[in-house]
Amino acid sequence: MVADPRTTATDERLDALTLPAGNGWLHAARKDALGRLRAVGLPVRRDEYWRFTNPAPLVRVAPAPDAPTQTDDPFDGVDAYVITIDGDRLDLPDGAPDGLEITTLSKVAEADIHWVRDLYGKLEAAGSRPVSRPFAMLNTAFATGGLAIRVMAKVSRPIHIRTIGGTDPILHHVVKVDADAAVTILESGTAGARSNIVTEVDVADRAAFDHIRVQGPDHARHVNTHLFARLGTGSAFKSFTLSANGQFTRNEAVIELTGDDATAHVAGAAFGRDDLHHDDTVFVIHDACDCESRQVFKKVLRDGATGVFQGKILVKEGAQKTDGYQISQALLLDDDSVFLAKPELEIYADDVACSHGSTTGAIDETALFYLRSRGVSKRVATDLLVLSFLTEAVDEIADDGLRDHVGGLMADWLSRD
Amino acid sequence: MLKIENLHVKLEEEDKQILKGVDLTVEAGKVHAIMGPNGSGKSTLSYVLSGRGGYEVTEGSATLDGIDLLGMEPEERAAAGLFLAFQYPVEIPGVGNMTFLRTAVNAQRKARGEEELSSTDFLKTIRAKAKDLNIDADMLKRPVNVGFSGGEKKRNEILQMAMLEPRMCILDETDSGLDVDAMRLVSDGVNALRDAGRGFLVITHYQRLLDHIRPDVVHIMADGRIVKSGGPELALEVERNGYADILEGAA
Ligand SMILES: Nc1ncnc2c1ncn2[C@@H]1O[C@H](COP(=O)(O)OP(=O)(O)OP(=O)(O)O)[C@@H](O)[C@H]1O
Ligand SMILES: [Mg+2]
Numbered sequence: 001m002v003a004d005p006r007t008t009a010t011d012e013r014l015d016a017l018t019l020p021a022g023n024g025w026l027h028a029a030r031k032d033a034l035g036r037l038r039a040v041g042l043p044v045r046r047d048e049y050w051r052f053t054n055p056a057p058l059v060r061v062a063p064a065p066d067a068p069t070q071t072d073d074p075f076d077g078v079d080a081y082v083i084t085i086d087g088d089r090l091d092l093p094d095g096a097p098d099g100l101e102i103t104t105l106s107k108v109a110e111a112d113i114h115w116v117r118d119l120y121g122k123l124e125a126a127g128s129r130p131v132s133r134p135f136a137m138l139n140t141a142f143a144t145g146g147l148a149i150r151v152m153a154k155v156s157r158p159i160h161i162r163t164i165g166g167t168d169p170i171l172h173h174v175v176k177v178d179a180d181a182a183v184t185i186l187e188s189g190t191a192g193a194r195s196n197i198v199t200e201v202d203v204a205d206r207a208a209f210d211h212i213r214v215q216g217p218d219h220a221r222h223v224n225t226h227l228f229a230r231l232g233t234g235s236a237f238k239s240f241t242l243s244a245n246g247q248f249t250r251n252e253a254v255i256e257l258t259g260d261d262a263t264a265h266v267a268g269a270a271f272g273r274d275d276l277h278h279d280d281t282v283f284v285i286h287d288a289c290d291c292e293s294r295q296v297f298k299k300v301l302r303d304g305a306t307g308v309f310q311g312k313i314l315v316k317e318g319a320q321k322t323d324g325y326q327i328s329q330a331l332l333l334d335d336d337s338v339f340l341a342k343p344e345l346e347i348y349a350d351d352v353a354c355s356h357g358s359t360t361g362a363i364d365e366t367a368l369f370y371l372r373s374r375g376v377s378k379r380v381a382t383d384l385l386v387l388s389f390l391t392e393a394v395d396e397i398a399d400d401g402l403r404d405h406v407g408g409l410m411a412d413w414l415s416r417d
Numbered sequence: 418m419l420k421i422e423n424l425h426v427k428l429e430e431e432d433k434q435i436l437k438g439v440d441l442t443v444e445a446g447k448v449h450a451i452m453g454p455n456g457s458g459k460s461t462l463s464y465v466l467s468g469r470g471g472y473e474v475t476e477g478s479a480t481l482d483g484i485d486l487l488g489m490e491p492e493e494r495a496a497a498g499l500f501l502a503f504q505y506p507v508e509i510p511g512v513g514n515m516t517f518l519r520t521a522v523n524a525q526r527k528a529r530g531e532e533e534l535s536s537t538d539f540l541k542t543i544r545a546k547a548k549d550l551n552i553d554a555d556m557l558k559r560p561v562n563v564g565f566s567g568g569e570k571k572r573n574e575i576l577q578m579a580m581l582e583p584r585m586c587i588l589d590e591t592d593s594g595l596d597v598d599a600m601r602l603v604s605d606g607v608n609a610l611r612d613a614g615r616g617f618l619v620i621t622h623y624q625r626l627l628d629h630i631r632p633d634v635v636h637i638m639a640d641g642r643i644v645k646s647g648g649p650e651l652a653l654e655v656e657r658n659g660y661a662d663i664l665e666g667a668a
Contacts, residue, residue, distance in 0.1 A: 365470065366507055367507050367508075367509050369468075369469050369470065369491060370503065370506075370507040370509070371509070371517070371521075372468070372490070372491035372492045372495070373467050373468070373469075373491045373492075373494075373495055373500075373501055374495055374500075374517070374521035374524075374525075374577060374581065375492050375495035375496050375521050375522075375524045375525035375528065375581065376492060376517075376520055376521050376524050377492050377524060378490065378492065380520065380524065381492075384509075384512050384516075384517070384520070385509070385512070387511065387512070388509060388510055388511025388512045388560075389511065391511040392511070
């Protein structure tokens with residue numbers, strides 16, 4: 001009998017990993033995820049969900065060896081409570097803002113913290129239906145570290161999770177935002193040569209969760225992230241990702257609106273060149289009435305870079321008055337770069353307003369000439385037009401200060417790209 | 418200052434000759450006007466001089482103070498002192514007018530080996546010049562030309578010119594779409610820049626603009642050539658009789 005390549009690859013990868021010891025609830029959750037993973041196996045190229053992105057860099061036993069260079073703190077100058085995760089080292093500094101309960105995954109393993117137990121691996125498992133997300137299962141099973149954050153009030157200062165170093169970290173964060181509470185989480189890093197990061201977010205009624213993530217600009221990194229969110233009545237969820245350079249990035253988001261009047265906005269701005277492969281895979285599920293969702297994804301690609309967008313809005317039966325919007329756009333700076341988009345709408349309610357669009361375009365030569373005729377070099381003029389194109393995604397950041405900061409960061413990274 | 422000799426230009430993509438031997442010299446301190454029927458090649462001449470793609474020079478030359486313009490990139494021509502006020506100014510969403518102007522001013526200064534303008538000096542200068550052109554703070558903040566009215570776009574072109582202080586200014590139908598007051602503002606802006614070291618090439622269809630910006634020489638362009646040159650009275654003749662007589666006389 002010829003062995004199935006999926007089974008062989010899965011076995012090889014799992015054999016090289018060790019399930020952390022223990023006998024508490026966390027261990028049970030890990031074993032459950034491992035069982036689910038064994039049942040589906042790691043993805044292969046021909047899987048529908050991996051049609052545009054070759055999963056091989058995530059499947060192979062060891063990551064590509066070039067360790068990325070460490071970068072400066074991209075949120076330098078922003079007043080935030082900074083938690084640094086350096087490889088396996090994770091220390092919680094003093095001075096956490098009021099209204100928070102923060103602990104680490106290694107600590108909760110021994111304690112019976114019910115809110116963590118009720119969340120860890122739960123949204124991930126729910127998010128694996130109907131499409132399985134094997135790398136998230138792998139993460140739940142083998143996570144080497146992570147944070148458990150409970151938000152009990154409107155927290156004034158952002159929390160910055162800064163991930164640096166390591167070679168192949170598997171990080172798993174859970175965030176629970178209580179009713180009427182609010183928090184802003186900043187995330188940055190190049191977490192090792194290859195990183196697998198899962199974040200599960202439970203946003204209770206009338207609560208607000210704001211997420212701003214910056215990735216890059218190291219070329220060597222391979223990143224796979226999953227953001228699973230469940231939204232209660234009247235809650236607001238926002239997530240924005242700036243991604244610069246990076247050989248391989250797949251950012252997945254699964255957001256389920258379970259309470260009426262909730263809003264979910266996900267956005268991303270990405271740019272890069274050469275062998276860059278950037279994939280945004282987003283699934284928004286409307287399972288309640290009067291909710292609004294919005295997806296805005298922009299990519300600028302040059303010198304043979306590849307961009308992927310898979311975005312789906314599912315409106316379940318009874319989710320009336322849903323307002324769903326999705327736009328994905330790529331600016332290709334040459335003929336060698338490609339953008340592959342698969343926008344999808346699946347609607348089972350009759351009183352909804354949903355729209356989606358996807359465009360691929362080249363730089364506007366007339367605009368380029370106009371700028372150059374004023375003495376601006378071709379390089380700078382192109383950058384200005386690229387920034388102008390990406391701005392619509394950055395505008396999704398609600399906070400003026402943070403939006404300006406990320407805009408500045410983007411301009412800076414672009415000028416060095 | 419600007420010397421164009423026997424300039425022949427065709428479209429890059431098709432076999433269509435547009436300029437068929439243009440000869441024109443603009444001396445420093447002088448204002449030359451070009452008039453001519455629609456489609457005669459006036460805008461094409463301005464684009465070829467400033468370096469827009471899509472055209473191929475098949476014969477002839479164009480120099481600015483003896484330097485070959487045609488071999489340079491558009492931004493190099495700008496740094497050398499050439500400026501074109503566009504017939505159709507381009508909208509650039511997402512790029513602030515002020516940011517764009519500061520980038521342009523400093524890029525040119527850098528290219529000429531001069532020091533960059535500090536933000537305070539830049540702000541002071543732009544505010545004063547914008548005020549003269551009746552351009553308010555909001556227009557400076559908005560993205561370049563986006564949502565500007567036709568007249569606002571033209572005034573914005575003149576603001577750019579005033580900020581960049583080019584030595585050779587080409588104005589392509591800057592008067593079109595301007596109301597009477599805006600025409601005066603724009604003309605005042607241009608006249609304020611007139612000096613012994615600067616040349617102007619003003620493309621227009623109407624005598625009205627030339628009442629404000631008095632030309633030294635008027636040229637008539639037809640079918641890709643300058644067919645007649647003369648003093649300001651030539652523009653008056655066009656205004657009175659149209660092009661028919663002139664073109665017949667030239668043929
Ligand atoms: N890129 C192009 N593609 C096709 N035709 C062109 C192009 N550029 C110029 N032409 C043609 O060349 C001729 C000259 O055009 P141009 O715009 O220079 O005329 P103009 O004298 O400025 O006219 P107007 O007074 O209407 O502004 C026209 O017939 C025009 O259609
Ligand atoms: Mg014209």
